[in-house]
Amino acid sequence: MSLYFLDGCALIKRYVAEIGSGWVVGLCNPKLKNNVFIAAVTAVEITVAIGR
Numbered sequence: 852m853s854l855y856f857l858d859g860c861a862l863i864k865r866y867v868a869e870i871g872s873g874w875v876v877g878l879c880n881p882k883l884k885n886n887v888f889i890a891a892v893t894a895v896e897i898t899v900a901i902g903r
Contacts, residue, residue: 852883853885854886854888855886856888858889858896859893859896859897860896861875862889863897865879866897
């Protein structure tokens with residue numbers, strides 16, 4: 852189990868296939884029991900990025 856802080860640029864890789872997406876998807880795998888934290892503003896960043 853590890854602790855990670857993801858900003859909007861990193862977290863968007865979980866939803867949009869980009870270089871590094873596999874790594875982020877792996878971090879979020881529930882079997883690994885990682886703690887992933889995001890800033891409150893990240894929800895806005897993700898919404899804008901997906902909207903583009």
